[in-house]
Amino acid sequence: MRVDLFDFDLPPELIALRPARPRDAARMLVVAGDAPFEDRSVRDLPGLLRAGDVLVFNDTRVIPAQLEGMRGEARIGATLHKRIDLRRWQAFVRNAKRLREGDQIVFGADVTAVAEARFPDGSWTLAFAGDEPVEVLLERAGQMPLPPYIAGKRPTDEQDRSDYQTMFAARDGAVAAPTAALHFTPELIARLDEAGIGRETLTLHVGAGTFLPVKAEDTEDHAMHAEWGRIDGATADRLNAARAAGGRVIAVGTTSLRLIESAADETGTIRPFEGDTSIFITPGYRFRGIDGLMTNFHLPRSTLFMLVSALVGRERMQAAYAHAIGRGYRFYSYGDSSLLLP
Template sequence: MKVSDFDFHLPEERIALRPVKPRDAARMLVIGDDGLIDSSVADLPGLLCAGDVMVFNDTRVIPARLHGIRPADTTRGEVRIELLLHKRVDGESWQAFARPGKRLRIGDTVLIGDLAASIMMKGDGGELLVRFDRSGRDLDLAIMERGEMPLPPYIAGKRATDEGDLSDYQTMFAARDGAVAAPTASLHFTEGLMTRLGEAGIGHVTLTLHVGAGTFLPVKAEDTSDHKMHAEWGEISAATAKLLNETRRKGGRIVAVGTTSLRLLESAADEQGTIHPFADETDIFITPGYRFRAVDVLMTNFHLPKSTLFMLVSAFAGLDTMQAAYAHAIDTGYRFYSYGDACLLFPERAE
């Protein structure tokens, strides 16, 4: 399909720069067989059914944006460098993006305080392999001390990151360090909402997908078949896989909270829809025509034009349906992107 098929105009004032408080006060557009219904995240217990199980991503966002300098040498002056870590390679190395990346060469060192990052490789797309001068827990602590919360560019380009983002851009399920972007659909949940969901007979489990910065990269290809996804590491435990398979056998639905949860569930499912334990990388790219095997309902935020995430939701609920839903959301004042409102999607019925 043409990438231009997934384009739409979004007025800048629809981009949320702060989340609503409390988190579950966000609006939610329900998209399904009954058309478009304006609702609220707080209404979830009445929109799902007893026996359904919600699947949350328990990844924790690390302060992956690092500011440093490349020192002057005999031919070049000092230059300020921003490194955005996006995928851990081993105990001392990360894949990263840099600004300005063109000012760096293989063999250069970027100094972030007393933390040194050596440029080991440069990819065609501007991706770097950087090796730090410490490893393991020592490196983790250094990144935590010197890094900044990696807000998405559509927020970071409009305001500075502040103390509020340390909690606002972290979900209540965050437990395993490794993401450089939040699984934003889960940002809407509170302890009170989880209690009410439980009282309604709606269960929940967690999995882990460490979201990479590749989620914000534009699709540069003209056709979806020419786009290559960045790989991300994920894990589904044997116990979680067993519970989800039993849920379906009993007639319950699997509700993926966020596209990250959905992508990992679909990566771990076989052709019959059975979910297997998983601990590996996935670069699954879902576009219209994909046959969903593991997920029955999807809760997600509103996504960027021509993004892989808008392609995914269009595959789930139908491109025409999602274009109409987004037009309605824009016209009626829904807030978009990471700190914005939510959608609850039911799948497109087969003809």
């Protein structure tokens, strides 16, 4: 499909630079079948779902993967994207034309790395020096990797260390937050429990590739970056049992959705999964493992806007976004939410 079919105009003032406070005070647009759009709040979620439904959260934890350093006199920026092994990461590099294989980058705070090799997409393998775990080095020298539409408007600060982390964050490895879950609070979870709505967690370490623009003119020519994920057997069994009993599996975020769909077979049975996924969902895709999605508002021409268009229909999604823009919803990572129930 043509990528320009997924374009829309967004007033820049609707890009959220800070999250709602409290988190569950964010607005939520409900898109349910052919029913009229509903302007609700995230706090309304318990009444919008049914007892027996299951929300699926991503428990990945964002690491401070944004680094600023020097290669000699040249300033180098690096955003870690995907772990290769204990000491090596694939990274997107700013000012990469100044970098050569074997160059050492000094990031400060006794953190250095060697640029080992360049990937065809322009990213680099960075090998970190020393014996300390890379996560320890990043805590010392790194910053939270805010998406460019936020970082380009204001500097990262200490508040982002907590703001850009969900309450479910448990497993280090993401370089972007599973932002749909940023809206949840202990109080909201307690109300969901009271309503008989279940919850499960899986792990997908979100990569920086989620922010890359689609440069191809046709979706067939776009290559997705792989991300590592895991669903254990017990979790898969409980999700399958919930659906068999008439409950709906509602993915909280496109990251949870993509991993569930990667794990589901042709019959819709969710299987245990561990490994890389580069699933790319566009209109025409047949969803197998999920029955709904809670997600924030995405960038025009992005793979994530293509995904939500696949779930409820491109024209329906364009109309929903036009509705949200007209009513001043806040967009992107720190913005408001939507509940999509096809």
